[in-house]
Amino acid sequence: RLDLPRTQEFLDRLTLSVFAIDEAHCVSQWGHDFRPEYLKLSVLGQRWPDVPRIALTATATPTTRREIAERLGLQRARTFVSSFDRPNITYRIEPKQQPLKQLIALIRTEHDGDAGIVYCLSRKSVEATAESLVKEGIEALPYHAGLPASVRAANQSRFLREDGIVMVATIAFGMGIDKPDVRFVAHLDLPRSIEGYYQETGRAGRDGLPATAWMAYGLADVVQQRQMIDRSEGDATHKRQLAQHLDAMLGLCETLRCRRQLMLDYFGEPSQACGNCDTCLNPPTPWDGTIAAQKLLSTVVRLKRERNQRFGAGQLIDILHGRRTAKVEQWRHEQLSTFGIGTELTDLQWRAVVRQLLAAGILAVSSDGHHTLEITDTSWSVLRGERPVPLREDAVVRAGATRKRTASATAKGPAAANELTADDRELFERLRTWRSETARAAAVPAYVVFPDTTLAAIAQHRPTSSNELFAISGVGAKKLESYGDAVLAVVTGRPDERD
Structure with a gap:
């Protein structure tokens, strides 16, 4: 609306103190969320x-920051950059096998x-995931742009005001959300960029x-995101920018380094290994994937050169394993010289090889839509042996160890209660119940109460008087009165004198 004459004339009549431009990264054509109207x-x-x-x-690389200043005519303005580090967040990326079961296990155990x-890529996935969580006894609500505005508003209100709600959403949810006690954010689909992920x-x-x-995170994510870029609107430069953002995100997923360190490097902030992400807590095992890559690439080359054919990962793995499936026999793929030369790896291991080759740009998704x-x-x-292919080992056992280790560190239930004794935790839960009822009656979010x-x-301190309660951090004069x-x-078990 800013470019409308009546809007500008309206602003001319006001005494303006400052213009605040939020989400300024949207002005950058190199940013992850470019909006031309900015x-x-x-x-x-x-x-x-x-x-x-x-x-x-909150999400601008050095390149994006420079473009923001240039586009908005702020080259002479002072720049203030705070740390991007969120040391209290444990970053974990697991191989995608049965994502819904993996998500439920995360919620149940931790x-x-x-x-x-919980972020999903599509509206259909949002609704299906929310429904599945509810069936498992987990209080979950859907949120996406296709829902009626009244439903979105009601679900968002419940999420903000009540304890323990899991919101399953597309990226349409989150702007302006400032609920302090969100204990986990889960992605069932790969974000398009590190900026979006952060x-x-x-x-x-x-x-x-x-x-x-x-x-x-799995092979299908890489294939899907690559295809979305190929089908996206825009010229070659725009698609190249999207691919660069995706490549950086894939690098974060496949790294052998500390994930937090890599992410902070991306935003131009030097750091050390954090000791609180999955690659620090359970370092992945690197292995030389050169021969495996050569076998896979050779199969792709022979299919194209000898048969003028292209196939997906499933068929390539069947060929490498020497399986005489109906599809293999239909296309006579048992006659290929690479038939049966890959039995040393399991299906899951081969899919990990394909995924990592795609992430590294050694393999590509064709534009045929299949x-x-x-x-x-x-x-x-790689085929000529001039480039080694270091890969990381996907190990379900190691992922399980991460869950157990993190679960023991964070305990079951709210993070604030980790150090409480069993008796104190029981009181803590009674206080949370009181808070929920109080917040609901006042129509405010629960965290606004306490x-x-x-x-x-x-x-933990179990105050028995107003003075003792007032001494506790977070209890000010106004809240003490209210x-x-x-x-x-609740603490003493005596009736509220005001009742």
């Missing part, structure tokens, strides 16, 4: 040159009763307590 914001400095301007973003957000996972643990950023694979220019150096950290401190008697009644 380019029109340059009019602010041109029409109202004496009005101060501030541009704000975040039972916690508030969380922004979405950053909705966990805003109260500073331990939180989990968990993602299930998920078939083809070689790239880089493939030939955050989990304050309730845990009350449960809730003091009721809290003491």
